[in-house]
Amino acid sequence: MSDRKSEEVREARRTDAERMRRRARFLRELAEARELRDRVQPRRAKVARLRHAVRMRTFRW
Template identity: 70%
Template sequence: MADRDRRQPDSRPETPADRAQTRTDPVREAPESDAERRHRRAQFLRELNEARELRDRVQPRRARAARMRQQLRMRTFRW
């Protein structure tokens, strides 16, 4: 009971939104270079591809159904 009395009246658990508001990102002097942007994009695409492969491994029935739908779309596509 004594611990509750010592807390501030409006103390509550910090939420991610609260942390985002209090976070201060350093201001960059120079804009991001093309090489940095390409590197970040390549990293993102690698992680995205890895996540898709993992999802396909853990949900084989859904992955097979998605492949079948894609094949059907490709067969019905008109050039």
């Protein structure tokens, strides 16, 4: 019984690690895509930055 439980724990850790790797890769690619968009469309990027700044100023912690 404990062997099965330890195997389940090991498998859960493996799947969690894989999920975290996929998430990290996705976030890196997302940041890269945003940087590319900012270089290609500087005016839109500036407007997006300003909009984000206004949103953050109006957000209450």
